[in-house]
Each structure stands twice: as structure tokens, then as C-alpha cells.
Amino acid sequence: MSFMKNNIDKIGQILEYLDKYDLYPDSRIICGGADPEVIIDNKKVLMFSSNNYLGLATNSFVVDAAIEAIRKFGVGSDGSRLLSGNLSIHRELEERIAKFKGGEDAIVWPTGYSANIGTISALTNYPNLIFGVGQDKNIIISDELNHASIIDGCRMSRQKIVVYKHRDVVDLEKILKKYKKKRKLVITDGVFSMDGDIAPLDKISILCKKYNALLMIDEAHSTGMLGKTGEGTPEYFNLKPVKDIDIVMGTFSKALASTGGFVVGSRDLIRYLKIASRSYIFSTAMTPAASASVIAALDLITKDPSIRQNMWDNVEYMRKNIQKIGYNTLDSSTQIIPILIGSDEKAIQFSRSLFNRGIFGPCVRWPAVSKGMARIRFTIMSTHTKEHIDYLIKSCLEIGKELNII
Numbered sequence: 001m002s003f004m005k006n007n008i009d010k011i012g013q014i015l016e017y018l019d020k021y022d023l024y025p026d027s028r029i030i031c032g033g034a035d036p037e038v039i040i041d042n043k044k045v046l047m048f049s050s051n052n053y054l055g056l057a058t059n060s061f062v063v064d065a066a067i068e069a070i071r072k073f074g075v076g077s078d079g080s081r082l083l084s085g086n087l088s089i090h091r092e093l094e095e096r097i098a099k100f101k102g103g104e105d106a107i108v109w110p111t112g113y114s115a116n117i118g119t120i121s122a123l124t125n126y127p128n129l130i131f132g133v134g135q136d137k138n139i140i141i142s143d144e145l146n147h148a149s150i151i152d153g154c155r156m157s158r159q160k161i162v163v164y165k166h167r168d169v170v171d172l173e174k175i176l177k178k179y180k181k182k183r184k185l186v187i188t189d190g191v192f193s194m195d196g197d198i199a200p201l202d203k204i205s206i207l208c209k210k211y212n213a214l215l216m217i218d219e220a221h222s223t224g225m226l227g228k229t230g231e232g233t234p235e236y237f238n239l240k241p242v243k244d245i246d247i248v249m250g251t252f253s254k255a256l257a258s259t260g261g262f263v264v265g266s267r268d269l270i271r272y273l274k275i276a277s278r279s280y281i282f283s284t285a286m287t288p289a290a291s292a293s294v295i296a297a298l299d300l301i302t303k304d305p306s307i308r309q310n311m312w313d314n315v316e317y318m319r320k321n322i323q324k325i326g327y328n329t330l331d332s333s334t335q336i337i338p339i340l341i342g343s344d345e346k347a348i349q350f351s352r353s354l355f356n357r358g359i360f361g362p363c364v365r366w367p368a369v370s371k372g373m374a375r376i377r378f379t380i381m382s383t384h385t386k387e388h389i390d391y392l393i394k395s396c397l398e399i400g401k402e403l404n405i406i
């Protein structure tokens with residue numbers, strides 16, 4: 001009883017602190033689809049924070065595919081993939097994403113988060129599974145800015161975790177050398193979700209081969225985006241899944257505009273994950289509508305390269321102009337364009353001023369990023385117009401001057 005009371009007191013103190021310093025996150029309710037113009041609190045605002053990079057979430061071809069799947073399969077998937085939830089649409093999706101990525105086979109989960117935790121823990125716990133407890137630990141080597149779902153997967157693996165400096169291949173090699181004789185798994189985001197920069201995958205892949213380490217990448221923000229056909233970071237660097245990258249993980253929740261996560265790799269890897277990933281086995285399968293919408297989105301971006309071209313044109317236009325007025329966009333070279341603000345308080349103020357001017361651009365602050373690195377994280381969509389972007393730039397110029405940032 002007293003334990004419960006103590007814990008509740010602690011929770012109360014945390015909430016009081018956040019309220020006192022006005023730090024509790026604004027969580028605005030959005031009414032309507034993920035378009036460049038949305039209604040929030042009865043107000044029309046420009047959306048500059050969507051993961052729907054290619055504008056496919058409300059595309060009629062994609063929406064119709066989802067509706068058709070609901071008519072055929074119903075709204076839910078009825079069970080786990082190992083029991084009653086193994087639908088033909090799931091298998092069709094796995095074959096499609098494996099082909100799109102150039103791997104041998106694929107496995108899908110209901111979310112990207114569950115894909116990461118289920119894959120990392122399954123891959124690094126196998127000695128225990130087969131040989132019993134007490135074997136040599138695996139070493140997981142992870143970029144310091146990897147996504148929270150990777151960090152949680154690493155923690156769930158109960159293996160030794162070594163973090164290397166962000167995108168720093170010299171530091172990575174030092175660690176690989178130190179653990180030369182151990183089983184090693186190197187994990188990196190392809191595109192980093194808060195900074196919008198790209199991992200040096202070509203160099204990382206060479207190092208992993210040299211030191212006999214497994215390589216896993218998280219393609220959440222690169223799938224549908226990077227490379228000539230949108231396959232992702234491997235295509236951008238002219239690398240191939242299986243041959244150069246052992247585990248290609250990704251989500252359907254960004255450019256492919258739906259929900260769900262996947263891993264593409266060798267046939268054996270996929271067969272293994274289907275019997276070893278706890279978040280795959282003990283969770284209800286992806287919905288039929290989400291699965292069908294991803295297949296339709298893949299069809300669209302394969303057939304119509306102009307969708308991706310519009311997005312890149314907008315991205316370059318935004319980056320060039322926001323830098324011109326004096327903002328630091330870190331090392332971003334993708335559709336995720338952060339502007340560095342610094343303190344949490346100023347970033348909150350900046351985001352609220354944007355909203356008052358009819359722009360949705362939330363701030364990202366500690367603990368999502370390091371202290372002093374608070375930022376406004378803009379994302380650009382293929383469906384933004386130049387007028388939308390011009391209005392954003394003008395607003396950032398005015399607010400930046402008001403707050404003494406530029």
C-alpha cells in the first residue's frame with residue numbers, strides 16, 4: 001500500500017513540475033486526413049510535421065484498396081499470424097515488400113515499433129534459445145541517435161549494448177576491433193528521425209564484413225524516399241539487402257502512409273523471425289486495410305515517379321530558403337528538416353507562434369533530443385505547394401527575429 005502511495009506521489013510531482021514550467025507537451029487534435037491543410041481546434045492550419053511524405057494517406061487509389069480489403073476480409077485480422085490471423089493479404093504484402101527491397105523474403109508486424117523490438121531481441125537471444133542460459137553474450141553496437149524502438153529492442157535483448165558516436169565510422173571500427181571475437185550486431189537508422197541525416201551505410205557495411213558483424217538498418221524514413229526507385233538507403237549507396245545488409249527493417253507508417261513494420265532479408269532469417277519474434281507471435285496481425293493500402297502505395301510509387309520527384313523538388317526548395325534566412329538545419333539532407341532553436345522554452349514558444357500563424361510545426365526537445373538541442377522538426381510533403389512553403393519561410397523569419405534566434 002505504502003509502495004503504491006509513494007509511486008503515485010512521484011507521478012504527481014512529475015506532473016506538477018511539467019505544469020509549473022509549462023513543459024507538458026501540447027497534443028492538438030487533428031480533424032481530417034493527413035493533407036497539407038488540416039483542421040485543428042476548428043482552425044485551418046498548414047501541416048509541416050506529417051510522416052505522410054508522399055501524400056498517399058488520402059490518395060483515392062490507396063483509400064479504395066483499403067476499403068476493398070475491409071469488404072473482403074473485415075476490419076480486423078482475427079488473431080496472431082501463427083494462429084487464425086494469417087491472411088492471404090499479409091502474405092501478398094510480404095512478397096511485395098521483399099521484391100520492392102530486393103531481398104529474398106519478408107515478415108510484417110502491426111507496427112514498426114514491434115518490428116524493431118521483436119527482431120533485435122529474437123536475433124540476440126538465440127544462443128539461449130538453442131544452447132541454454134549462460135552462453136557468451138552478444139554485443140549490440142548501436143548509433144547514439146538511433147530511434148527509441150531500437151533502444152527498447154536492445155534493452156529487451158538483455159545483451160551487452162555498446163553505443164557508437166553518431167555516424168562515426170572511426171568510433172564504430174574501434175568498438176568492432178575491441179569485440180573482434182564476440183558475436184556482433186550493428187544497428188543504425190538509414191535516415192535519422194530527428195536530424196534528417198543519412199547513415200554512412202557504404203562504410204558501415206564494409207566494416208561489418210571486415211569484422212564479421214551482422215548489420216541491421218532501420219528504413220522507417222527512407223523507404224519510398226531514398227534511391228532511384230525509392231527502395232531506400234541501400235539503393236542510395238548502391239548496396240543490396242542480404243549481400244551487403246543482413247537485416248533491412250522498416251515501417252509502412254511514413255511514406256507508405258499506413259501502419260505496420262517489416263523486415264526483409266534472407267529466407268532463413270525470415271523463417272527464424274516467424275518463430276522467434278515475440279511481438280510477432282503474441283500480437284494480433286496487421287489489419288487487412290493497412291496491408292492492402294501499402295500494396296496500393298507501392299504500386300503507385302513504382303508506376304508514377306513524379307510523386308517522389310515533387311517531394312524532392314519541395315525538399316530542396318525548403319532547405320535552400322530556410323538556410324538562406326539564417327537557420328541551422330543540422331546535417332539534414334532529406335525530407336526531415338529540423339531548425340535548431342536551442343532551449344526547450346524557446347522551442348515551445350516558437351512552435352506556439354507558428355500555430356498562431358496557422359502552421360503546425362511541433363518542437364522536439366529533451367528527452368527526445370539532447371539538452372540544448374531543442375528544435376522545430378519540419379517535414380516536407382510532395383503535396384505541399386510553393387505557396388505553402390513560402391508562407392512557412394516568411395513566418396520562420398518573423399518569429400526568429402522576435403525571439404532573437406536569427
Ligand SMILES: Cc1ncc(COP(=O)(O)O)c(C=O)c1O
Pocket residue numbers: 111112113114116147149189193218220221251252253259260261
Ligand atoms: C526510425 C524509426 N523506427 C521505427 C519507428 C516506429 O515505427 P511505427 O511508428 O510504425 O511503430 C519510427 C517511428 O517514428 C521511427 O522513426
